[in-house]
Amino acid sequence: MATAEESLRQTLAEKQSAVDAQAAAVRSLKSAPGASPTEVESAVEALKRLKIEAGAVARKLQAAVASAGGGESSASREAFRVSCVNTLERRLFYIPSFKIYRGVAGLYDYGPPGCAVKANVLAYWRQHFVLEEGMLEVDCPCVTPEVVLKASGHVEKFTDLMVKDEKTGTCYRADHLLKDFCKDKLEKDLTLPSEKVAELKHVIAVLDDLSPDELGAKIKEYGITAPDTKNSLSDPYPFNLMFQTSIGPSGLLPGYMRPETAQGIFVNFKDLYYYNGNKLPFAAAQIGQAFRNEISPRQGLLRVREFTLAEIEHFVDPDDKAHPKFADVATSEIWMFPRDEQLSGKSAKKIVLGEAVSQGTVNNETLGYFIGRVYLFLTHLGIDKDRLRFRQHLPNEMAHYAADCWDAEIECSYGWIECVGIADRSAYDLKAHSEKSGVALVAHEKFTEPREVEELVITPSKKDLGIAFKNNQQMVSQALQAMKEAEALDMKAALESKGEVEFKVCTLDKTVAIKKNMVSINIVKKKEHQRVFTPSVIEPSFGIGRIIYCLFEHCFYTRPSKDGDEQLNVFRFPPIVAPIKCTVLPLIKSKEFDDVAKLISKLLRAAGISHIIDITGTSIGKRYARTDEIGVPFAITVDSTTAVTIRERDSKNQVRVSIDEVASVMKEVIDGQSSWADVMLKYPSHASTTADAE
Amino acid sequence: MATAEESLRQTLAEKQSAVDAQAAAVRSLKSAPGASPTEVESAVEALKRLKIEAGAVARKLQAAVASAGGGESSASREAFRVSCVNTLERRLFYIPSFKIYRGVAGLYDYGPPGCAVKANVLAYWRQHFVLEEGMLEVDCPCVTPEVVLKASGHVEKFTDLMVKDEKTGTCYRADHLLKDFCKDKLEKDLTLPSEKVAELKHVIAVLDDLSPDELGAKIKEYGITAPDTKNSLSDPYPFNLMFQTSIGPSGLLPGYMRPETAQGIFVNFKDLYYYNGNKLPFAAAQIGQAFRNEISPRQGLLRVREFTLAEIEHFVDPDDKAHPKFADVATSEIWMFPRDEQLSGKSAKKIVLGEAVSQGTVNNETLGYFIGRVYLFLTHLGIDKDRLRFRQHLPNEMAHYAADCWDAEIECSYGWIECVGIADRSAYDLKAHSEKSGVALVAHEKFTEPREVEELVITPSKKDLGIAFKNNQQMVSQALQAMKEAEALDMKAALESKGEVEFKVCTLDKTVAIKKNMVSINIVKKKEHQRVFTPSVIEPSFGIGRIIYCLFEHCFYTRPSKDGDEQLNVFRFPPIVAPIKCTVLPLIKSKEFDDVAKLISKLLRAAGISHIIDITGTSIGKRYARTDEIGVPFAITVDSTTAVTIRERDSKNQVRVSIDEVASVMKEVIDGQSSWADVMLKYPSHASTTADAE
Structure with missing residues (x-):
C-alpha cells in the first residue's frame, strides 16, 4: 500500500511540475508581442488538460491516503458511524454519564438495551x-x-506524556497532537517532497518510543500549538493515569x-x-x-x-x-x-x-x-x-x-x-x-525419584581476603560468588595451574589479584527431590x-x-447477544388477542426468555421497525387464538406456529440448538402480507 | 424481654443484699464471745445457700443480657461462627484482599466458590x-x-463521627466506642443500679441522634479511652466516608x-x-x-x-x-x-x-x-x-x-x-x-379533557407599597405573596369590609397595616391540560x-x-446458589470409568451445568466430604459403564440413573422443574453402602 501511495505522490509531483511549466509557457506566449491567438488558445487548452490530469491524480492520492487503514473512504466511514451512533444514543444503548450536569468526558452509562x-x-x-x-x-x-x-x-x-496550553492550562496528550499533525499533513498536503513524507511516516511509526525530550523537540520543530486556542504548549511531562485516593481515615495509606x-x-x-x-x-x-x-x-x-x-x-x-x-x-x-x-x-x-x-x-x-x-x-x-x-x-x-x-x-x-x-x-x-x-x-514439581544434580559452590576465604583487601573484602567476596559457572571453572583451572589470577571487581572498578588460598571453587553433587520455579x-x-x-x-x-421514503435501522445481533429475544405483538387491539399475548408472555417467562409485549395501537410495520432498531431477532404476532406468526428480523421470513409450541421453538432457536433455517423447514411459512415496513 | 431482664436485676440485687447481710451476721457471730459452733455452722450454711442462689440468678441474668438480640448464648454463636468462617476461608469462599502484603482492613476477595x-x-x-x-x-x-x-x-x-487516639493517632468510630462501653458494662456489671441500667440502655437507643458535642460529653463522662492503648481520645468530629479522587489531568474537577x-x-x-x-x-x-x-x-x-x-x-x-x-x-x-x-x-x-x-x-x-x-x-x-x-x-x-x-x-x-x-x-x-x-x-399526566381549575392570584401594588413602606416594600410584598389561600381570602374579606387590616411580616419581625389599595386578591379560573409532578x-x-x-x-x-471421629462441614446451598452443581466421581481408578466420567462431563457441559470431575484416588467418602464442604448438591458416582449413582448432599439418599438420562435428570432438578423427592420416586433407590463419610 505504501508503494502505491508513493508512486502516486511521485506522479502527482511530475504532473504538478508539468502544469507549472505549461502555465509559464502560456504566460510567456501571452506576453510575447507576436503570438497568434490560435497558438495561445491551444497552449491554454493543454494547460487545462494537464490540470485535469493532475487533479485526477490528486484525488486518487487523497483516497489512497485516507483509506490507508481501511477499505472505505473516510467520509463514508464517518457517515456510517454517525448513523449508527445516533441510533445507539437515541435508543439508550449508551448515554454520556451525568448528562443533566453536562457530563464528564470519558464516562458513559449503559442504558437498558446496552446493559442487556x-x-x-x-x-x-x-x-x-x-x-x-x-x-x-x-x-x-x-x-x-x-x-x-x-x-x-x-x-x-503507568503514564502518558502530557503538554499544557501555556495560557489556558488545557491538557493534551503529546503523542496524539504529534500524530494528528503528521496525519493531517500527509492527508492534506499532497505535494510534500518524498523525504518529508518518509519522515512524517517514520515519526508516526516510532511515536511510542519517543522520550519526553524527543517528543518535545518534534512539537517545537513542527510548530505544533494547542488545537483549540493556537497558544504555545509546555514541554511534555509524564502524567500518571491512575485515579489516586486514600484508604482509611488516617490519610496515611495511599491507594489507587x-x-x-x-x-x-x-x-x-x-x-x-x-x-x-x-x-x-x-x-x-x-x-x-x-x-x-x-x-x-x-x-x-x-x-x-x-x-x-x-x-x-x-x-x-x-x-x-x-x-x-x-x-x-x-x-x-x-x-x-x-x-x-x-x-x-x-x-x-x-x-x-x-x-x-x-x-x-x-x-x-x-x-x-x-x-x-x-x-x-x-x-x-x-x-x-x-x-x-x-x-x-x-x-x-x-x-x-x-x-x-x-x-x-x-x-x-x-x-x-x-x-x-x-x-x-x-x-x-x-x-x-x-x-x-x-x-x-x-510452583513445585516433585520428582518421582530424587535426581542427582551438580552444583557450583564458591567459598571465599574471609580471613585471607580480609588480609589482602581490608575494607574492600566484602566487595571482592560478593564478586567472586556472583561468577557464572564457566568463569568460575576457568578461575579454578588458572588458580591450580598458576596459583594467581587477575579478577575484575566491577563494584570497585578495579582489577585485583586473587590467590589460590582466597577462594575454593568446587562442583558438588546433590540430590534434588523437586524443582521449584x-x-x-x-x-x-x-x-x-x-x-x-x-x-x-x-x-x-x-x-x-x-414505501422507500425512509431508511430503517437494524442491528443484526445474534440471539445470544440480543438485549431482548422476542417481541409479542397482538395484530390488532382486541381483548382476545391481548389474552393470548399474555399467555405467551407467561410461557416465555417460564422458559427464561427475555421479551416485551407491544400493545400500542401503532401499525404492525412500525412496531417491527421499532424492535429491529434494538436488534430483537424474533417477533411473535398474535393474529389468531390458536396459532401465531413468527418473523425473523433480517430475512423477514415468517412461519406459523401453534401457541403451545411457541415457547419451545423460541427456546431452541435462541439457545442455538436449532437454526432459523431448521424452523423454516419444520413449520409452514407465512407470506408476508402488509405487515413489514409500512 | 427488657422486663424479664429488669426483674432479674432486681432479684439479683435483693439476693446480693441478703448475702451481704448474712455475711455480716456470720462475721459478728464468729467474733462474738459465746457463740455455739452449731450456731456458727448453720449461719455459714445459710450464707452458702444464699450465695448459690445469687449465683444462679446472676447466670440467668448474664444469659438474658447476652441473648437480648438472639436465641443462643453468645459463646455458642461465637463457636458456630468460628467453625463456619474457618471453612469459608479455608475453601477460598473469600480471602482478605492483598493478603501477601498483610491486607487492608475492610477489603475482601471472593475466591472461586464465593465468586460463583x-x-x-x-x-x-x-x-x-x-x-x-x-x-x-x-x-x-x-x-x-x-x-x-x-x-x-x-x-x-455522608459522615460518621470519629475520635482519634491522642498519642498514636489511631482512628475510631465514636458511636461504636460508646456503644461497646455501654454493652460491656451491662453485660459484665450485674449489680448496676436500675437507674444506671436504664441510662446506658437509653444511650444505646439514641446513639444515632447524638450530636458531636453530646457524644463527646458522654465519652468524657464515662472515661472512655482508646481500646488498644488506653490513651485519651480527641473530641468527636465528622469524617466523610467517600473515597475522594480527582477526574482528568487538570486536578480541578474533584470526584468521589x-x-x-x-x-x-x-x-x-x-x-x-x-x-x-x-x-x-x-x-x-x-x-x-x-x-x-x-x-x-x-x-x-x-x-x-x-x-x-x-x-x-x-x-x-x-x-x-x-x-x-x-x-x-x-x-x-x-x-x-x-x-x-x-x-x-x-x-x-x-x-x-x-x-x-x-x-x-x-x-x-x-x-x-x-x-x-x-x-x-x-x-x-x-x-x-x-x-x-x-x-x-x-x-x-x-x-x-x-x-x-x-x-x-x-x-x-x-x-x-x-x-x-x-x-x-x-x-x-x-x-x-x-x-x-x-x-x-x-412526569406529566395528560388529561383526556382540559380541566378547569381555580387559582389564587395575589398582586401587590408596587407603587402604593413603596409609598407606605419605602425600603421595606419588597419584604412586605413577598410576605403578601407567600400567604396561603385561607389567609389570603380572610384578608380579602377584611379589606373589603374594613378597608385596612393588620399583617405580620416575619422577615421584618413587625406587624404592618395593609390598606385596600395595596394589594388585590382574586380567585381566577384557568384551563389545565395536564398535571406536571x-x-x-x-x-x-x-x-x-x-x-x-x-x-x-x-x-x-x-x-x-x-466413624464419628470428626465433624464434617456442609453447606446446604439450594442448587440455584451452589457454586458447582454436581461432581462426577469414578468409583475406582480405571480407564473405563474415567471414559464414562468424561462422557458425562461432556453431556453436562452441553446442558450448561457447572460441574467438576474428581479423579483423585482418594476414598469416595473423602471425596463426598470435600464437595459437601463447598455445598455441591449432587454427586454422580460412576460405578458401571451403563448407569451411575446420584447422591443428594443433605439426605445422602441415592438413586440409580442410566448414563443417557443423567444430564436431563440433573438439569430438571437444578432448574427447579422437579424436586429431589420427584427424582427419588421416579428412579430406583440405591442403598448407601460403604460410600458415605468413611
Missing part, C-alpha cells in the same frame, strides 16, 4: 472461558493499596483505583495454586471495573476513564507450554498479521493456526490455543471474521520480559481497534510480587466496552422502508 | 426483579463528579467513588421516562460496586469498604401507589417488626402482608409488594424464613422526607443484620437533582455481600463422619 447486551456478552464469556475451561474465577476490589501497584510497576510507569484486574489474581497465586491441588497449568479469571484517568478521552466508548475488563491469567510451567486441547482449534483459519509482514510492509494474511504454531510464528501452543478460543468467542458474538485480525506486537511495543504478544484487532469506523491482548508475560508479575512481598509465589503466565485481557462498540458497528445496517 | 455463589445470586436477582418485572437496567460508572454528590447531600452529610448506585439512576430519570413511553410507574435497576471509606471496618464481610449493591428505583405517581400485582404477594405471612411493637418493647410478629397494607402498618401497596418480592427472593436463595424479619424504621432513623421505610434484617451470629432497605423516599432525590442541574425531572420513588436496595454472608451462615452445618 453487556450482561449477555459477560455471561457468554463466563460460559466460554470460565466454565468450559474450568477456570478459577475471583472477584477482587477496585481500591488497591499503593504497595501492590508499586510492585507491578504502575506507580512508576486499579488500572487492570490482573494484579488481584497475581497476589492470590499461592492460594489459588493450593486450591488447584498444587498443580499446573491452571487459569484464574476475573471480570470487573478498571480505571484510567485519560488525559483527553475521545472516540466515544473506545477510550474511556472507567471500563469493564475480563482477564485471564493462565499459569504454566515455562518449560512446557503445550496445551492438551490445542488440537480443537488447530484447524481454524484466521487473519493474522505477524511481525515480519508488518516490518516488510505486507498485509495481514489468513493462516491456519496449527501451522502458525508449528512454524514458530506463534511462540507456543498455549498462546495459540487462546488465539483460537478468542477467535471463536468474538465471531460467535457477531464480530465479522473478515474484519478481525490478530496482530503480533513489534519488538518495540512489547515489554522486555514478554515472550510473545498478539492483539485481537477489530476493524470499525475508527480503524483497527485493539480489543483483546493475548500476551505471554513470562514470570515477570509473580517475580515482582514475590520480591516486594517476601512471599514466594512459586516461578510459573509463566499467559494473559488474555478483554476490553469488554471496546468489543461491544465494535459489535454494535458490525451488526448495524439500514434498509429502505416498504 | 455471588454470580448465581446476581443472576437470580436479575431474573427475579429485572426480567420478571420488566425493569430498565442501567450501568453507570463508579467515578462520580462532586456536583452530583453535592446535590444528593453526600458531600455534606460512588457510595451507592442510586444517583446514577436519578440523573437519568428524564431519558428513562422517555424510554418507557413517558409512562409511570416504571422501575430502573442497577447492579454495581459502591465504596465507603469506613473508619474502622469489622465483622468480616458485613462492614467493608467496597461492596456490590443491587438497587431498584421504582418511580410512581405520589397520588397513586397501588400496585397491579400486589395480590400475588398479599397472602404471604411474614415476620414483621412494626414501629409500634418496637416502641412498646414487644417482639416481631407474623403478619399477613395484605393485612399489613390494608391496616396501614405498611404505608402503601407498592412498598408492600416489594416487601413480598424481597421475602420471596431471600427465602428462595436459602435464607431461613424464621430468621428473616422486616423491621420498620423508627421516626428518628428515617430521613425527614421519607414516607415509610422497612429493612429486611437477617439473623446471623452477629445479631440481626440489615441486608435490604426498602424505602419510600418520596420526591426528594429527583427534586434535589432538578434544583441543582436546572433540568426538570418531572415529581414522581415518588420507592427504593429497594440490596447489600449483596451481606446477603451472601448470612446465606453462608444459614446454609452451614456440621455432621459427624461415619
Whole structure:
C-alpha cells in the first residue's frame, strides 16, 4: 500500500511540475508581442488538460491516503458511524454519564438495551472461558493499596506524556497532537517532497518510543500549538493515569483505583495454586471495573476513564507450554498479521493456526490455543471474521520480559481497534510480587525419584581476603560468588595451574589479584527431590466496552422502508447477544388477542426468555421497525387464538406456529440448538402480507 | 424481654443484699464471745445457700443480657461462627484482599466458590426483579463528579463521627466506642443500679441522634479511652466516608467513588421516562460496586469498604401507589417488626402482608409488594424464613422526607443484620437533582379533557407599597405573596369590609397595616391540560455481600463422619446458589470409568451445568466430604459403564440413573422443574453402602 501511495505522490509531483511549466509557457506566449491567438488558445487548452490530469491524480492520492487503514473512504466511514451512533444514543444503548450536569468526558452509562447486551456478552464469556475451561474465577476490589501497584510497576510507569496550553492550562496528550499533525499533513498536503513524507511516516511509526525530550523537540520543530486556542504548549511531562485516593481515615495509606484486574489474581497465586491441588497449568479469571484517568478521552466508548475488563491469567510451567486441547482449534483459519509482514510492509494474511504454531510464528501452543478460543468467542458474538485480525506486537511495543504478544484487532469506523491482548508475560508479575512481598509465589514439581544434580559452590576465604583487601573484602567476596559457572571453572583451572589470577571487581572498578588460598571453587553433587520455579503466565485481557462498540458497528445496517421514503435501522445481533429475544405483538387491539399475548408472555417467562409485549395501537410495520432498531431477532404476532406468526428480523421470513409450541421453538432457536433455517423447514411459512415496513 | 431482664436485676440485687447481710451476721457471730459452733455452722450454711442462689440468678441474668438480640448464648454463636468462617476461608469462599502484603482492613476477595455463589445470586436477582418485572437496567460508572454528590447531600452529610487516639493517632468510630462501653458494662456489671441500667440502655437507643458535642460529653463522662492503648481520645468530629479522587489531568474537577448506585439512576430519570413511553410507574435497576471509606471496618464481610449493591428505583405517581400485582404477594405471612411493637418493647410478629397494607402498618401497596418480592427472593436463595424479619424504621432513623421505610434484617451470629432497605423516599432525590442541574425531572399526566381549575392570584401594588413602606416594600410584598389561600381570602374579606387590616411580616419581625389599595386578591379560573409532578420513588436496595454472608451462615452445618471421629462441614446451598452443581466421581481408578466420567462431563457441559470431575484416588467418602464442604448438591458416582449413582448432599439418599438420562435428570432438578423427592420416586433407590463419610 505504501508503494502505491508513493508512486502516486511521485506522479502527482511530475504532473504538478508539468502544469507549472505549461502555465509559464502560456504566460510567456501571452506576453510575447507576436503570438497568434490560435497558438495561445491551444497552449491554454493543454494547460487545462494537464490540470485535469493532475487533479485526477490528486484525488486518487487523497483516497489512497485516507483509506490507508481501511477499505472505505473516510467520509463514508464517518457517515456510517454517525448513523449508527445516533441510533445507539437515541435508543439508550449508551448515554454520556451525568448528562443533566453536562457530563464528564470519558464516562458513559449503559442504558437498558446496552446493559442487556453487556450482561449477555459477560455471561457468554463466563460460559466460554470460565466454565468450559474450568477456570478459577475471583472477584477482587477496585481500591488497591499503593504497595501492590508499586510492585507491578504502575506507580512508576503507568503514564502518558502530557503538554499544557501555556495560557489556558488545557491538557493534551503529546503523542496524539504529534500524530494528528503528521496525519493531517500527509492527508492534506499532497505535494510534500518524498523525504518529508518518509519522515512524517517514520515519526508516526516510532511515536511510542519517543522520550519526553524527543517528543518535545518534534512539537517545537513542527510548530505544533494547542488545537483549540493556537497558544504555545509546555514541554511534555509524564502524567500518571491512575485515579489516586486514600484508604482509611488516617490519610496515611495511599491507594489507587486499579488500572487492570490482573494484579488481584497475581497476589492470590499461592492460594489459588493450593486450591488447584498444587498443580499446573491452571487459569484464574476475573471480570470487573478498571480505571484510567485519560488525559483527553475521545472516540466515544473506545477510550474511556472507567471500563469493564475480563482477564485471564493462565499459569504454566515455562518449560512446557503445550496445551492438551490445542488440537480443537488447530484447524481454524484466521487473519493474522505477524511481525515480519508488518516490518516488510505486507498485509495481514489468513493462516491456519496449527501451522502458525508449528512454524514458530506463534511462540507456543498455549498462546495459540487462546488465539483460537478468542477467535471463536468474538465471531460467535457477531464480530465479522473478515474484519478481525490478530496482530503480533513489534519488538518495540512489547515489554522486555514478554515472550510473545498478539492483539485481537477489530476493524470499525475508527480503524483497527485493539480489543483483546493475548500476551505471554513470562514470570515477570509473580517475580515482582514475590520480591516486594517476601512471599514466594512459586510452583513445585516433585520428582518421582530424587535426581542427582551438580552444583557450583564458591567459598571465599574471609580471613585471607580480609588480609589482602581490608575494607574492600566484602566487595571482592560478593564478586567472586556472583561468577557464572564457566568463569568460575576457568578461575579454578588458572588458580591450580598458576596459583594467581587477575579478577575484575566491577563494584570497585578495579582489577585485583586473587590467590589460590582466597577462594575454593568446587562442583558438588546433590540430590534434588523437586524443582521449584516461578510459573509463566499467559494473559488474555478483554476490553469488554471496546468489543461491544465494535459489535454494535458490525451488526448495524439500514434498509429502505416498504414505501422507500425512509431508511430503517437494524442491528443484526445474534440471539445470544440480543438485549431482548422476542417481541409479542397482538395484530390488532382486541381483548382476545391481548389474552393470548399474555399467555405467551407467561410461557416465555417460564422458559427464561427475555421479551416485551407491544400493545400500542401503532401499525404492525412500525412496531417491527421499532424492535429491529434494538436488534430483537424474533417477533411473535398474535393474529389468531390458536396459532401465531413468527418473523425473523433480517430475512423477514415468517412461519406459523401453534401457541403451545411457541415457547419451545423460541427456546431452541435462541439457545442455538436449532437454526432459523431448521424452523423454516419444520413449520409452514407465512407470506408476508402488509405487515413489514409500512 | 427488657422486663424479664429488669426483674432479674432486681432479684439479683435483693439476693446480693441478703448475702451481704448474712455475711455480716456470720462475721459478728464468729467474733462474738459465746457463740455455739452449731450456731456458727448453720449461719455459714445459710450464707452458702444464699450465695448459690445469687449465683444462679446472676447466670440467668448474664444469659438474658447476652441473648437480648438472639436465641443462643453468645459463646455458642461465637463457636458456630468460628467453625463456619474457618471453612469459608479455608475453601477460598473469600480471602482478605492483598493478603501477601498483610491486607487492608475492610477489603475482601471472593475466591472461586464465593465468586460463583455471588454470580448465581446476581443472576437470580436479575431474573427475579429485572426480567420478571420488566425493569430498565442501567450501568453507570463508579467515578462520580462532586456536583452530583453535592446535590444528593453526600458531600455534606455522608459522615460518621470519629475520635482519634491522642498519642498514636489511631482512628475510631465514636458511636461504636460508646456503644461497646455501654454493652460491656451491662453485660459484665450485674449489680448496676436500675437507674444506671436504664441510662446506658437509653444511650444505646439514641446513639444515632447524638450530636458531636453530646457524644463527646458522654465519652468524657464515662472515661472512655482508646481500646488498644488506653490513651485519651480527641473530641468527636465528622469524617466523610467517600473515597475522594480527582477526574482528568487538570486536578480541578474533584470526584468521589460512588457510595451507592442510586444517583446514577436519578440523573437519568428524564431519558428513562422517555424510554418507557413517558409512562409511570416504571422501575430502573442497577447492579454495581459502591465504596465507603469506613473508619474502622469489622465483622468480616458485613462492614467493608467496597461492596456490590443491587438497587431498584421504582418511580410512581405520589397520588397513586397501588400496585397491579400486589395480590400475588398479599397472602404471604411474614415476620414483621412494626414501629409500634418496637416502641412498646414487644417482639416481631407474623403478619399477613395484605393485612399489613390494608391496616396501614405498611404505608402503601407498592412498598408492600416489594416487601413480598424481597421475602420471596431471600427465602428462595436459602435464607431461613424464621430468621428473616422486616423491621420498620423508627421516626428518628428515617430521613425527614421519607414516607415509610422497612429493612429486611437477617439473623446471623452477629445479631440481626440489615441486608435490604426498602424505602419510600418520596420526591426528594429527583427534586434535589432538578434544583441543582436546572433540568426538570418531572412526569406529566395528560388529561383526556382540559380541566378547569381555580387559582389564587395575589398582586401587590408596587407603587402604593413603596409609598407606605419605602425600603421595606419588597419584604412586605413577598410576605403578601407567600400567604396561603385561607389567609389570603380572610384578608380579602377584611379589606373589603374594613378597608385596612393588620399583617405580620416575619422577615421584618413587625406587624404592618395593609390598606385596600395595596394589594388585590382574586380567585381566577384557568384551563389545565395536564398535571406536571415529581414522581415518588420507592427504593429497594440490596447489600449483596451481606446477603451472601448470612446465606453462608444459614446454609452451614456440621455432621459427624461415619466413624464419628470428626465433624464434617456442609453447606446446604439450594442448587440455584451452589457454586458447582454436581461432581462426577469414578468409583475406582480405571480407564473405563474415567471414559464414562468424561462422557458425562461432556453431556453436562452441553446442558450448561457447572460441574467438576474428581479423579483423585482418594476414598469416595473423602471425596463426598470435600464437595459437601463447598455445598455441591449432587454427586454422580460412576460405578458401571451403563448407569451411575446420584447422591443428594443433605439426605445422602441415592438413586440409580442410566448414563443417557443423567444430564436431563440433573438439569430438571437444578432448574427447579422437579424436586429431589420427584427424582427419588421416579428412579430406583440405591442403598448407601460403604460410600458415605468413611
